Amino acid sequence: MEGGYVNEEDSDAIMGVESPGGQLKTKNGQKYVFNGPPSGVYVSKPCLVVTAFIMVVILIFSILITYFVTSHGLGKPEANPSYITAQAQSKEHPEGNSTSVATAQFHVPDWLKDNFHTSTSSPNRIKDEENVVVPPVVKEEEKTIVPPVGDIPVVKSEGVNDDGDDITKPTDRLLQLHEGWRPIHYSIVIEPNVETSTNNGSLVIEIERDAKITSWEPIVLDVYNVSISNVRVIRSLEGNETDEVELDFDSDYGENNDSFVVKLNPSLASETQLKIALSLDFVSQVTDTLQGVYKTSYINPDTKKTEWMISTQFSPIDARRAFPCFDRPDMKANFTISIVRNSNMSMALSNMPKYHSDTHRLGYIRDEFMTTPKMPTYLVAFIVSNMVDSQYANSDGQLFPRVEIWTRPNFVDMTNYAYKMVRKFLPYYEEYFGIKNKLPKIDLVSVPDFGFGAMENWGLITFRDSALLVPEDQELASSSEHMQYVAQIIAHELAHFWFGNCVTPKSWDDLWLKEGFACYMSYKALNQAHPEFQIMDTFTVLEFKESMQHDADNTSHAISFDVRSTSDVRRIFDPISYSKGTILLRMLNSIVGDEAFRSATQDLLKTFAYANIDRNDLWVFLTRHGHEMGTLPKELNVKNIMDSWITQPGYPVVNVERRGANLVLRQERYLLPARNPLDKQRWFIPITFETDDLHKGDNIPTHWLTKDQEELVIPDVFTKETNNNNTVLYLNLNRQGYYRVNYDSVSWLALKKNFTLLPRITRAQLLDDALHLSQAEYLPYDIPLTFLLELYTSVDDELLWSAAKPGLNYLIYNLKREPAYETFRAFMKFIVRPAFDHYGLNEPDNESHLQLKHRALVANFACKFNYDRCTQVAQMRFREWMRDAKKNPIKPNLKSVIYCTALSEGSYPEWYFAYKQYKRTTSASEKEEILTSLGCTSKPWLLSKYLNMTINSTSGILKQDGALAFRAVATNAIGYEIAFDFLQTNIKEIADYYGDGFSTLTEMIKSLTIYMNKDYHKQQLQLLAANCHKLGLKAVESAINLAMEQVNDNIYWRTHSYDKLKSFLESIVSEFQINIF
Ligand SMILES: [Zn+2]
DSSP, X not given: OOSOEEOHHHHHHHHSEEOSXXXXXXXXXXXXXOOSOSSOEEOOHHHHHHHHHHHHHHHHHHHHHHHHHHHTTOOSOOSOTTBOOTTOOOTTOTTOOOOOTTGGGOBOOHHHHHHTTOOOOOSOOOOOOTTOOOOOBOOGGGTTOOOOOOOOOOOSTTTOOSOOOOOSOSSOOBOOOOOSEEEEEEEEEEXXXXXXXXXXXXXXXXXXXXXXXXXXXXXXXXXXXXXXXXXXXXXXXXXXXXOEEEOOEEEEEOGGGOEEEEEEOGGGTTOTTOEEEEEEEEEEXXXXXXXXEEEEEEEOTTTOOEEEEEEEEOTTTTGGGTSOBOOSTTOOBEEEEEEEEETTSOXXXXXXXXXXXXXEETTEEXXXXXXXXXXOGGGOOEEEESOEEOSHHHHTTTSSSEEEEEEOGGGGGGOHHHHHHHHXXXXXXXXXXXXXXXXXXXXXXXXXXXXXSEEOOTTEEEEEGGGTOOOOSTTTOOOHHHHHHHHHHHHHHHHHHHBTTTBEESSGGGHHHHHHHHHHHHHHHHHHHOGGGOHHHHHHHHHHHHHHHHTSSTTOOOSSOOOOBHHHHHHTSSHIIIIIHHHHHHHHHHHHOHHHHHHHHHHHHHHTTTSEEOHHHHXXXXXXXXXXXXXXXXXOOHHHHHHHHHSSOSOEEEEEEEETTEEEEEEEEXXXXXXXXXXXXXXXXXXXXXXXXXOOSSOOOSEEEOSSOSOEEETTSSOTTTOSXXXXXXXXXXXXXXXXXXXOHHHHHHHHHTGGGSOHHHHHHHHHHHHHHHHTTSSOTHHHHHXXXXXXXXXXOHHHHHHHHHHHHHHHHHHTTSTTHHHHHHHHHHHHHHHHHHHTTXXXXXXXXXXXXXXXXXXXXXXXXXXXXXXXXXXXXXXXHHHSXXXXXXXXXXXXXXXXXXXXHSOHHHHHHHHHHHXXXXXXXXXXXXXXXXXXXXXXXXXXXXXXXXXXXTSSOOGGGHHHHHHXXXXXXXXXXXXXXXXXXXXXXXXXHHOSSSOHHHHHHHHHGGGOOSHHHHHHHHHHHHHHHHHTOHHHXXXXXXXXXXXXXXXHHHHHTXXXXXXXXXXXXXXXXXOOO
């Protein structure tokens, strides 16, 4: 189609009045010319014809003038070169004359002029000339810095993790990498407006030609729903630093309006050092889908009125929704940001400290911020709101950097824990990385509705409330698990300041590099701050569960993902990038040893500060330092080892066989629904092992099972005397390697006999491996069931109990709607009883972090398997709370199990009471506890009502929590069919409501499949996929196709393993004379 779109409806709403001639006036009288078309109504043909005619006339007129001017030698404009006037017009916008709110007084900074003639690209372009007001910059020499980038998965509780697929977008857009030009500096003035849902802004980008590209390319900016006007291209004249000239150019929106293309005159093609400034005005959208620049609101507790605020979420690819830019991680630049805000908003924050604030026009204030270090667009951030600070910066004025936490006034007393953690982690990272943080300030902000868990914008970290706020008030106190979660998220985001923000992966293909490092470092930092948490042990259960679960069937992808489209970018924010990334880095740490790993990391960060890396750079540094330390054998290099882990999906099972005195190892892929002997994927596997006689003392591998070896024979591990049935052998010490181990029956038996003597992590590892090996038919179920019985006596072994959880949950989901559940429940109740009788639902004071978490887990199992001592006490406690709502007698760690049990066993009074408390409480973690428990009810109409509330903005359920609430219903054996029905009926509405930024709908679909294990379930899903196809919801359709694989796995399990498990369970129940009731 031809012509341009003008979004009349929106423009009206936004600008006020429509004026003739395709221009729109703001209420303040500024005019806008829309030459491009985000979305909207088509301009009528007559209008186009008239416009075209006017344009042709003006064009001819311009040519005549140009001819006249040039032929008379008047090439140099006389206007003040450092001032971009509102009258300036390009030939693209002859009717120009538009003055945006922001541009009206926009000055090109002096340094920009100065740099027209410099060939260096130093970001330190501030000149200390007298009388020149320029934004202060962080100088290159100071670039020791390091703050983070980011986004963390949504986590908390079982289910809502990171983000993933692009959901609602009807068309998935290809990511095109345009080369030829690189940004050096952005000057952005932006005025976000809550009422009109638009950002008016202006922008000057200093751009240089990429010396590596010899062909003459156009300048291509990424945009999404952005209108652009008043485009100018200027450069200074050769040898004259004070003058500048405008260049001729053509500009237009690119295909699908997802880019803005500026073509300069080819006569400049020979200038390889060309540097220009591109200036333009723009209007972009303020979204309500938590992406780009978005608005969100909260109720002011004093006035009871709704307060609006503006926040941003640009990672991964939504900076282009805010302003035209080179929206790629390798296109780093300095940013100087100014924000114009209504004076009824008390504050504005951005990445850097504010250095100047003044009245912009009546009722509006303009805040100007210092220039950022060189960084990618996805780290740009700002906030405009009435939030308040917590006064830490004032009270700790002598500390560097300045750290402040911003939140709503009634939450200020919940920020102390987070502040303490920041002050603990920063010195740790500075010491570990050997690089000081030089960013002068770090603001942490709790945003009322936030898609990720948190985002590592450099200098301005944004969080959802529950990831930052920890109430100190007794009644609202958080669980130990929640405090650990908050600490870890803060540690993760701060680690990004070094890995991600200062040194950035070249492309989204290697997202895992920054996310893996941030996760891994968060464990190290937390371990240092709270050794009593034993968090490195938790790693071996938690991260392995996340990763292995997503990496087990054919829907998985290699960790280094070939990112080609917008939905690919969103999809890679998944447990493979985060959990597998961190597991592989920890494995590398064990391969080269602690010292080499740390020195390689330091070396890498220093070498590539403010630049980009890919994984090969990491391999080179680790190899060099591993060789220097002597921990990595000279004949090995890290690239050879890691390629097999990085470029292919999945993970191996190492099969162990005792052959005489020798130990023989083979490998195959762990694959759901069942092992596949034809699969030829192989890995380069580090091997560690211990026996009765051999205790290693470290984690550095002694042997390698390579890709080409059919089997690895390790000779003389057993002597004749020791190689009897009781000799213990176990592999993969401390679970440093990313693989499962399957032993021969002699070894399984010996491990079982000596179970209590084994190291703590090995015990947990054995139980988890056994349960999952049986799930995929590598092992018969009697072995994991035998190991499960260890829980009966291992009452205090919290790691073993945690390790049992993922495997048990799989069995619960697949049995709960089957007759065998009765036997399984009896078996599990029998196992859980001694631990519950020991711990109960009373929480004594002064228990350790681990004990508190462990009690909660034991109680969770006891109530889940209907141990009446648990369910009855839980109901009693809840009723006690109902009698006096203001005094909650339930201890923080037990809230989750008590709430869920009470709602599951109760009826609508319990449910409504809980919902009321949800609305009443000010604690974000309490809100999450209640949201999960609202899905526990067994009353179908309440479940249905609850789901409908997730797409009703007045229900009090935030968009950030939609997937959490849905999952709470879908994981309920009664609720999942209701959830499916809800999804089917409202698919379009849900897609529109949640937008495409955070894969809420994908998460919903994922959680739907856990109970689906029959053929007709597949047909239901196929129908849903067809419906989505019809509605143009392509990303949802592909999410359903991925989910189908999970259903296939379940069906396979139901057909092949159900009966066998059932008969094992029946014989154990009969052998131990377990009461079935
Ligand atoms: Zn991150």
